[in-house]
Amino acid sequence: MTERDTRSAAEIAERIVGLTALLVRLNIELANRRDPAAGQAHLENFHAWLEDLRIHRLLSPDEQTVIGIRLGELTDDLLFSLNWRLQAVAALLWSVGRLDTMPPYDRSIPAAVVQAELPIFKPIEPLVRAAQRRAPSTLREEQARAELWHWRARMHLLELQGMSPPAGDTFQAAVARGVAGAASRGIIAAVRDGDIDCDGTAFGKLPDAVWRDATSSIMERHYALNWVCGTEDWDEVSTHT
Template sequence: MVKTKQWAASLGIDVEDALPAIADYNEPTPRTSQEIAIRTLILHAIAATGYGVDPGPIIEWLIDQSIWQYASPAEQALMKSTTPTDEILSEACWRQEAQWALLWAINKVDSLGLPTQTCDTGSLVDDIMPGLGDSIEQFVSSARLRQPGEILAENDRTYNLHCYARPAIRQGTLPDDLVYPVLFQRYYAFEWLTGTDLWDGVQTDT
């Protein structure tokens, strides 16, 4: 079966790991670097909950760092739940892929590439994100938003891949090395990043 790189190239989609910025595009995103950084922290907490980390200390940490209020209603409900379903926990685990995309947007990840593998969880936990109980001040203050042309290029690629992936799934022609949950989470993240919807209300129609 054709691989993602060949499939994407045949559709006119750029396949480089790091895309060149779209020239002369200067419209800023509606989100600030601080807002994006806080969202990655919330997603980090959600993924940890999905992987079975006790949410009690996570909630205490988010409250202590004054960002608990930035967790969406659905996210707060998950972390407070005593009986989350396996499906909800699985979806929570995948949120680290949305987190990875947003970390790229604030220059804490070098490149995204095609959605053919999951993010580097080891680097995410050990090198990028603050540890549970640590101050988030340096992490948030050091976030630097990429240039609008860079974000637009990656957003366009993700959107186009998602548009083509949906019918390919129905037709059974999706490349076998394309990890659709990774693509979907990136798409969700970019829709939030470039729009004004609240996190729970992001629309994913293509």
């Protein structure tokens, strides 16, 4: 993997800014539900920030569409799904050294940890100038780790949905093979009962609410790292496992 195979530090930092704008718009929508007057005031400040710093140029087409929706008209489903983008931002922050380590994949990264690094209503140049992209080999290794976790989460979902594995195979055996292979390559640190070890619990035995939350976080990190290590436009990134 060469330097040209990954996004530059500036590209990643600017993508963080675009996602910051999206997340701010979502939070303004929530604030508007509590206090419409405050929501409108926040929206005016938001648009001034976008215009003053020319942030519109850093938004993906889908983000531009969402930000253009009238205040009060973002649906609950859209708010819920897009709020998970915070976890993608965390992976991007890690990619340019703003987070020292990638937090465990079996849990969401706290919003406060991510928000503390974002230029919310602030100049964006300090973030762009300070960005130091990690080595391509390090990024690719983390991408493989995210893909492995995403694969494991999808296998668990297929099993819960009652899907059948290929003839002559079982989900348990397929997981054990995949996890053992990942462990041998150093992609995961520990194995428990033929599964990924999640701080003493096999992934497949995590409580329902925990694994569902983890799965959403894993998918977003995988998405972000595929973008960092790929060439697709942000809105077109795939997360095949």
